[in-house]
Amino acid sequence: VDHFEYTPELIVFDLLHIPLYHGWLVDPQSPEVQAAIGNCSYNQLVExxxxxxxxxRDEVVTEALLAESFLGKTASQLTYxxxxxxxSTLKDDELCVLFRNNHFITLFKRK
Incomplete structure (x- = not known):
C-alpha cells in the first residue's frame, strides 16, 4: 500500500513526512493474477x-488477458x-494521503 513508481512530484510527500498510500493490490489468493502482473507499475503493465x-505463445497471451481483466475489474483503483x-497498515491518529483514481485524498485514522 505504500509502494509507488517514483516520479519527481512525489518528493513533496517525503519532504513533508506525509505517508502516501494506495489500495490497489492483487489478492494473494489469486496467484495466477499475481504472476501475470508481477512487480509492474501501472504504466509497465499496460505496455x-x-x-x-x-x-x-499462448501462455504469454493468457497472462496478458489476466492482467487486462484485473485492470478492468479494478478500474476504481481500490481492491478488497x-x-x-x-x-491494517495505517496507524491510529495518523494523517496520510490516499492516491486513488488519479486523485489525492486526505485520510486520518482514528481508532
Whole structure:
C-alpha cells in the first residue's frame, strides 16, 4: 500500500513526512493474477498487455488477458485486499494521503 513508481512530484510527500498510500493490490489468493502482473507499475503493465496480446505463445497471451481483466475489474483503483491492507497498515491518529483514481485524498485514522 505504500509502494509507488517514483516520479519527481512525489518528493513533496517525503519532504513533508506525509505517508502516501494506495489500495490497489492483487489478492494473494489469486496467484495466477499475481504472476501475470508481477512487480509492474501501472504504466509497465499496460505496455506489457499491449505487447503480449500479440504474442505467438499462448501462455504469454493468457497472462496478458489476466492482467487486462484485473485492470478492468479494478478500474476504481481500490481492491478488497488493498482496503484490508490499508486498514491494517495505517496507524491510529495518523494523517496520510490516499492516491486513488488519479486523485489525492486526505485520510486520518482514528481508532
Amino acid at each position: 506489457n498487455i499491449i505487447n503480449n496480446k500479440a504474442s505467438d 485486499h488493498g482496503l484490508c491492507e490499508l486498514t
